[in-house]
Each structure stands twice: as C-alpha cells, then as structure tokens.
Amino acid sequence: MAARRTLSTRWVTVILVAALICSVGVVWGLIQVTGQSPASSSQPSTGESASVSGSASNSGSVTPGSPTTSTVAESAGGTALSTPQTPIPTLPGSGLALPAAWTGTAELTITVLGRCAATGGTSGYTRTADLALQGPVQGSGPYDDPNPLSMTLGITPAGIPGLSILSATNDQSGGVHRTWWLSTGAEADGRTTLSGVLIDDQPVRGVLPPNLLVDNETDLQPCETGGTVRVARTLAARSRLTGWVSDTDGHLDLTATSADGERAVTAVVTLTRTP
Numbered sequence: 001m002a003a004r005r006t007l008s009t010r011w012v013t014v015i016l017v018a019a020l021i022c023s024v025g026v027v028w029g030l031i032q033v034t035g036q037s038p039a040s041s042s043q044p045s046t047g048e049s050a051s052v053s054g055s056a057s058n059s060g061s062v063t064p065g066s067p068t069t070s071t072v073a074e075s076a077g078g079t080a081l082s083t084p085q086t087p088i089p090t091l092p093g094s095g096l097a098l099p100a101a102w103t104g105t106a107e108l109t110i111t112v113l114g115r116c117a118a119t120g121g122t123s124g125y126t127r128t129a130d131l132a133l134q135g136p137v138q139g140s141g142p143y144d145d146p147n148p149l150s151m152t153l154g155i156t157p158a159g160i161p162g163l164s165i166l167s168a169t170n171d172q173s174g175g176v177h178r179t180w181w182l183s184t185g186a187e188a189d190g191r192t193t194l195s196g197v198l199i200d201d202q203p204v205r206g207v208l209p210p211n212l213l214v215d216n217e218t219d220l221q222p223c224e225t226g227g228t229v230r231v232a233r234t235l236a237a238r239s240r241l242t243g244w245v246s247d248t249d250g251h252l253d254l255t256a257t258s259a260d261g262e263r264a265v266t267a268v269v270t271l272t273r274t275p
Contacts, residue, residue, distance in 0.1 A: 089135035089136070089148070089149065091133070091149070091184060091192040091245070092184055092185060092186040092192055093184075093185065093186030093187050093190060093191050093192040093193070093246075094190050094191060094192045094245065094246050094247050095190075095247075096192070096245070096246075096247050098133055098134055098135045098149060099132060099133065099134045099135070100132070100133050100245075100273065101130070101131065101132045101133075101273070101274040102130070102131040102132075102245060102249070102250045102271035102272060102273045102274060103128070103129070103130050103131075103271060103272060103274050104128075104129050104131075104250075104269060104270045104271035104272055105126055105127065105128060105129060105269070105270055106126070106127050106128070106129040106155045106156075106163075106267045106268065106269045106270075107124070107125075107126055107267065107268045107269075108124065108125040108126070108127050108155060108161065108163070108265070108266075108267050109122060109123070109124050109125075109265065109266045109267075110122065110123050110124075110125070110161055110213075110215065110263060110264070110265050111263065111264040111265075112262070112263065113257075113261055113262055113263060113264055114260070114261050114262040115223070115262075116223040116262075118223075119223045120223070125161060127155050127156040127159060127161075127162070128155070128156055129153070129154065129155045129156075129267075129269045129271065130152075130153070130154045131151070131152070131153050131245075131250065131252065131269070131271055132151070132152040132153075133149050133150070133151055133245070134149060134150045134151075134152075135149060135150070136148065136149065136150065137150050137168045137169075137170065137176045137178075138176075139170055139174055139175045139176040140170075140174030140175075141171075141173055141174045141175025141176070142175065143175055143176060144176060145168050145176040145178060147167070147168070147178065147181065147182045147183075148182065148183070148184050149182060149184065150167050150168045150182075151165070151166075151167040151180065151182060151194075151196065152165070152166050152167070153165040153241075153252070153254075153269075155267060155269070160214060160215070160216045161213065161214055161215050161216060162213075162214040163212070163213055163214075163254070163265070163267060164210060164211065164212045164214070165180070165210075165211050165235075165241075165254075166179065166210035166211065167179060167180035167182060167196065168180070169210060171204065172205070177200075177204065178199070178200070179198060179199065179200045179201075179209055179210065179211055180196045180197065180198055180199065180211075180241075181196065181197050181199050182194065182195070182196045183195045183196070187244065189246075190246055190247070191244040191245070191246045192244060192245050192246070193242075193243075193244045194241070194242065194243050194244060194245065194252070195241070195242050196240065196241040196242075197238060197239070197240050197241075198211060198235055198236070198237050198238060198239040198240070198256070199237055200237065201234050201235060201236050201237045201259045203234075208232060208234055209234055209235075211234065211235040211239075212232045212233065212234060212235065213232070213233045213235060213256070213258055213263060213265055214231070214232050214233075215231050215233060215263060233258040233259070233260060233262065233263055234258065234259040234260075235256045235257070235258060235259065235265075236256070236257045236258060236259040237259075239254070239255065239256035239257065240254070240255050240256075241253070241254045241255075243269070245271070245273075246273075247273060248272070248273055249270075249271055249272050249273060250269075250270075250271035250272075250273070251268075251269065251270060251271065252267070252268075252269040252271070253266075253267070253268055253269075254266065254267040254269070
C-alpha cells in the first residue's frame with residue numbers, strides 16, 4: 001500500500017507541473033495578443049475609413065474665390081495628402097503670371113471745360129507712367145472681386161498734372177470696393193487685350209474715390225485768379241481705358257472727364273515690362 005501511495009504522489013506531481021507549464025504558456029500567449037491589440041485597434045474600421053476619405057474629398061473641392069487643392073502621394077506608404085495651394089492667375093494670350101508691372105511714358109492732354117473753357121484751352125504734357133496688374137482682390141467680406149484682375153495706373157502721381165487710377169480697394173468692412181469694371185482677351189500674337197470702364201465716382205464716407213486728376217489751376221484756368229494750387233478732381237463714371245500688354249511691352253489709351261465737368265483728359269501710354 002505504501003508503494004502504491006508513493007507512485008500516486010509522483011504522478012500527481014507530474015500532472016501539476018504539466019498543468020503549470022500549460023498555464024505559463026497560456027499567459028505568455030495572452031501577453032503577446034494583448035500587447036499588439038492597441039496598435040491594431042488604432043486602425044480605423046471600414047466605415048471610419050470611408051468617413052475620413054469622404055471628408056478629405058470634400059475639403060479638396062474647389063469653390064469660386066477659394067484656393068485649389070493638389071494631391072501629393074507619399075513614396076513610402078502611398079498615402080494621399082491634400083495640400084492647399086493658391087492658384088497663380090495668368091493673363092490670356094500672353095500667359096503672363098500675375099502680379100506684373102510695366103513702366104514708361106504718357107502723352108497727357110488736358111482740356112479745360114465748364115466756366116473757363118473760353119480762355120482755358122488745351123495743354124499737353126509728357127509724364128512718366130507705371131502700370132501694375134494683380135489678381136482679383138480677395139476680401140474678408142461676403143463677396144470677393146469677380147473681375148479677372150485688378151489694375152493700378154499712376155501717371156506722375158506726385159507731379160502736376162498727374163493721374164491716379166485704382167480699379168479696386170478693400171473697404172472698411174473688409175469687402176471689395178470696385179471702381180473699374182475690367183475685361184481681358186487674347187490676341188494671336190501673344191498679347192493680352194485690356195478694356196475697362198469706370199463705374200463708381202462717388203465718395204465713400206466722405207473720402208474721394210482713388211481715381212483722380214491732379215491739376216494746376218493757374219496754368220489751365222486763366223479766368224481764375226490767385227496763386228498756383230493743386231486740385232484733385234474725381235474722374236467721372238463712364239471714363240474708359242483700352243489697350244494691351246505682352247511679356248515685353250504694352251500700350252494703353254485713356255479717355256476721361258472729371259466729375260465736376262471742368263476737365264477732359266486723354267492719355268496715350270507706352271510701356272515696357274519691368275523684369
């Protein structure tokens with residue numbers, strides 16, 4: 001009986017050791033499984049992937065006045081990333097990227113009208129001129145500039161006489177205030193045609209519009225008395241500008257009158273592009 005009990009104890013010991021080894025193996029396996037589960041759980045499910053990709057495609061949609069979105073593929077993982085990029089406006093015909101600038105001279109002719117027309121006559125001047133074309137004005141208000149470009153033309157702005165033309169500005173509320181309506185076209189010889197009409201000559205909150213003729217009263221109005229003075233006259237609505245620019249030069253013709261009916265002005269502008 002004693003030998004039989006000793007044999008039973010040994011077998012019980014063997015069974016316990018085997019069970020312990022199995023338990024250790026099970027615990028090790030659970031550790032391996034649970035150790036990888038956080039990484040696998042971070043991957044989105046099929047529904048989540050569809051939601052994310054849908055959001056990315058919506059964010060890349062292009063609306064008027066908003067920047068376009070380009071897709072960049074990572075060479076390692078092949079993951080598509082959306083990177084917003086502002087489009088670069090180009091001029092039709094010449095294909096010139098904006099902004100761009102030209103400089104040259106203007107043959108300026110000013111005719112006295114109104115009460116001093118009989119004695120005022122017409123005077124001619126040669127003045128320096130600078131032209132700049134930019135993309136549409138972007139405002140913080142509800143509306144951006146619908147025109148294809150904005151224009152700044154200065155003919156000796158610090159001299160007498162001088163012309164100052166600005167097609168659009170941002171007003172105090174952050175919206176776009178347009179004074180000229182502009183259009184462009186393409187010519188077969190690589191030129192961009194320009195056409196514009198002045199549509200707004202009214203002061204804004206008491207401030208003169210930016211389209212002005214600065215004149216010399218004593219020189220052009222002999223019927224007036226007094227010393228030499230500088231008077232800024234607002235250009236009237238329906239004043240017009242036509243011409244063209246290329247990647248090397250440009251030509252503009254401006255015909256305008258002052259809103260007070262005292263002046264008529266023409267300018268023939270010859271330009272060379274500034275590198």
